[in-house]
Amino acid sequence: MNNMPEVKLGIVAVSRDCFPESLSVNRRKALIDAYTKKYGAENIYECPICIVESEIHMVQALEDIKKAGCNALCVYLGNFGPEISETLLAKHFDGPKMFVAAAEETGDNLVQGRGDAYCGMLNASYNLQLRNINAYIPEYPVGDAEECADMIHEFMPVARAVIGLNDLKIISFGPRPLNFLACNAPIKQLYNLGVEIEENSELDLFEAFNKHAGDERIPAVVKEMEEELGAGNKKPEILEKLAQYEITLKDWVEDHRGYRKYVAIAGKCWPAFQTQFGFVPCYVNSRLTDQGIPVSCEVDIYGALSEFIGTVVSEDTVTLLDINNTVPKDMYESEIKGKYDYTQKDTFMGFHCGNTASSKLAFCEMKNQMIMARTLPEEVTQGTLEGDIIPGDITFYRLQSTADCKLRAYIAHGEVLPVATKSFGGVGIFAIPEMGRFYRHVLLEGGYPHHGAVAFGHFGKALYEVFKYIGVPVEEIGYNQPKGVRYKTENPFA
Secondary structure, eight states: OOOOOOEEEEEEEEEOTTTHHHHHHHHHHHHHHHHHHOOOSTTEEEOOOOOOOOOHHHHHHHHHHHHHHHHHEEEEESSSSSHHEEEOOOHHSOOOEEEEEEOOOOOTSSSSOOOHHHHHHHHHHHHHHHHHHBBOOOOOOOOOOHHHHHHHHHHHHHHHHHHHHHTTEEEESSSTTTTOGOOOOOOOEOOOOOEEEEEEEEEHHHHHHHHTTTTHHHHHHHHHHHHHHGGOOGGGHHHHHHHHHHHHHHHHHHHHHHHOSSSEHHHHHOSSHHHHHSSSHHHOOOOOOOOTHHHHHHHHOHHHHHHHHHHHHHHHEEEEEEEEEEOOOHHHHTTTTTBSSOGGEEEEEEEESSSOOOGGGGSSSSEHHHHHHSSSSSSSSEEEEEEEBBEEEEEEEEEEEEETOEEEEEEEEEEESOOOOOOOOOOEEOOOOOOHHHHIIIITTTTOEEEEEEESSSOOHHHHHHHTTTTOOOOGGEOOOOOOOOOTTSOOOH
16 A cells, blocks of 8 residues: 555653652663564654653653654653653644553552552643643553553554645545535635645546547556456456546646645546546546545545545555445345344445445456446446445444534444345445434434445544544544434434
8 A cells, every 4th residue: 555654653751850760761661662572663763862851851852753753752651750841742743642651560569669650641631731732642541561552553543644634635626516415515624634635627637638648558557457357357448548547647646746745536427527538437446546545436525535544544445435225125134134133224235336446345347337327328437346345344434524614523333244235336235233323313413425435344443533633523423322322313202
């Protein structure tokens, strides 16, 4: 995967001057050893220059971790800690930061060996709030060396997402399709998140595409596509145009990323795209997403943003799907009931025309886009990738700016069932516990569009922390609440 940041996290130990400095020195060493043993040393840096006890030490440590190329910070309370210096360190560090604290090791050493970091974490938290400093604090931030190492490891995907967003540009092409208000959202929140947006006309893209006719790189990309599709290559005649389009997008990214390191694309795909370009872009969108450059369809800017977050959190390919249709009762009765612990209302079909990468499909075939072919000549609707989505754990999620320009998000754990869809497009039968209530009281009540991002695995814990860190109010992060836990808008007499 490319197009995502690498985290180098500096670990700085702090000490209150009335406590033994040796506690922080020895506990930091134990923490580094524990992390290295379990996760390797490639993405952490132990600040050796000092244990921070004063503001002068803080400046020295800050300069050291910057010189070492650290883009994330862990402030480690080896004892009570210097509440002013440690929070100033967080204030002046430009990047995501976390605070963790050392637990006491043994009941046989609670005089000179007692560090009181459990208490110091309270003061650190209070000082962070006084200074309006945003920092990640784990659910239970006090632990021994191995436990703190695990906390740091859990912070890594959060840090990757925050770093990525601060250097992300979303490139969009064209206004939304006609009669498609669903993905309309104010872009002001993108700037609040540190994300740049470059909006272009699809006419600009069409001009660039035409200039790439006969590009010498096209045959090599066609060969890649043929190898990827294998027996599913049912439309070989369209591959040359698709390769030309893929090269056009990649060149556009390189020519337009500007000072930004990372890019996502919100593309146009109908209604005039097919008739002018002569194909649909679904397969190319899937290939770029699989290469780490998320591409949303239908100019869904916040869909592209959500895909990027999921990509850097999971370090894997994601997809964007419609929360599309119910599972028919006869299909539920014959294929799901009694075999899986879900009600019919817990299930639904996630679908898009063909933008899900082949790596996330159980099988795939290049076809024409059936919905568009109902009103257009079939030959201009070729280029979609069809197949059933691979079964397994998933996270359905989305970050959205509401009509009144507020940030809102949802996260739900579930799975794709190993049940044949008997349908078309890139499609899967999804099961999410209490989906019916989640659909009504989060998705409908929250005014979310029908597009949802899908990460392949359970990443809700990290996504929740990312959304909190970047400023989504916790009351605006919806999730599929378990049975017996009532939503605020849920009728108590229902």
